[in-house]
Amino acid sequence: AQSVAQPEDQVNVAEGNPLTVKCTYSVSGNPYLFWYVQYPNRGLQFLLKYITGDNLVKGSYGFEAEFNKSQTSFHLKKPSALVSDSALYFCAVRDGPGNTPLVFGKGTRLSVIA
Amino acid sequence: DAGVIQSPRHEVTEMGQEVTLRCKPISGHNSLFWYRQTMMRGLELLIYFNNNVPIDDSGMPEDRFSAKMPNASFSTLKIQPSEPRDSAVYFCASSPRVAGGREQYFGPGTRLTVT
Numbered sequence: 298a299q300s301v302a303q304p305e306d307q308v309n310v311a312e313g314n315p316l317t318v319k320c321t322y323s324v325s326g327n328p329y330l331f332w333y334v335q336y337p338n339r340g341l342q343f344l345l346k347y348i349t350g351d352n353l354v355k356g357s358y359g360f361e362a363e364f365n366k367s368q369t370s371f372h373l374k375k376p377s378a379l380v381s382d383s384a385l386y387f388c389a390v391r392d393g394p395g396n397t398p399l400v401f402g403k404g405t406r407l408s409v410i411a
Numbered sequence: 412d413a414g415v416i417q418s419p420r421h422e423v424t425e426m427g428q429e430v431t432l433r434c435k436p437i438s439g440h441n442s443l444f445w446y447r448q449t450m451m452r453g454l455e456l457l458i459y460f461n462n463n464v465p466i467d468d469s470g471m472p473e474d475r476f477s478a479k480m481p482n483a484s485f486s487t488l489k490i491q492p493s494e495p496r497d498s499a500v501y502f503c504a505s506s507p508r509v510a511g512g513r514e515q516y517f518g519p520g521t522r523l524t525v526t
Contacts, residue, residue, distance in 0.1 A: 348512035
């Protein structure tokens with residue numbers, strides 16, 4: 298069965314500093330990995346995905362994520378955090394290319410402090 | 412593109428009443444998903460459809476919950492009778508007909524409060 302873990306419930310970072318939100322996954326086949334962001338009182342918004350190819354994936358709002366097969370990780374990163382990045386971030390995985398539902402982590406709340 | 416549309420955005424009802432949540436997926440998408448989000452349980456998949464056919468409803472918590480997709484552009488999630496523990500934000504998401512990895516597009520959600 299596929300699963301994803303976000304080990305941190307909360308991440309605090311100062312504005313202008315780099316940020317990392319961690320995600321590890323478990324699948325039986327090839328992983329398709331996704332990051333979503335949820336702002337208050339809004340739906341989940343797609344940020345980026347890894348399907349194949351370069352391990353470093355670039356997405357919306359300056360975010361990027363690095364796929365590491367040996368560590369089964371897909372951490373979300375941004376070189377310089379903004380206060381407006383404060384939100385709830387979800388990592389998700391799908392085992393293979395089929396149109397089955399994504400399996401989501403529990404979410405990590407990111408707070409960027411001015 | 413209007414995105415996934417959900418209605419109502421907010422619903423307040425009394426215990427025992429029937430509640431119907433509505434979703435219009437993005438045109439051309441062939442899969443539709445219903446999720447529930449609470450502080451305690453996070454984001455839970457309730458049911459999903461491929462080509463209007465329910466594929467997996469194992470996440471539906473009880474027989475009080477039912478979902479339908481009569482055509483490619485409309486789906487409903489019904490709770491009858493509603494209970495206070497059903498209070499949550501309910502999201503609908505749809506997924507496109509593209510090859511490879513397919514992201515899901517979420518609607519704005521319906522915040523349900525059962526008193």
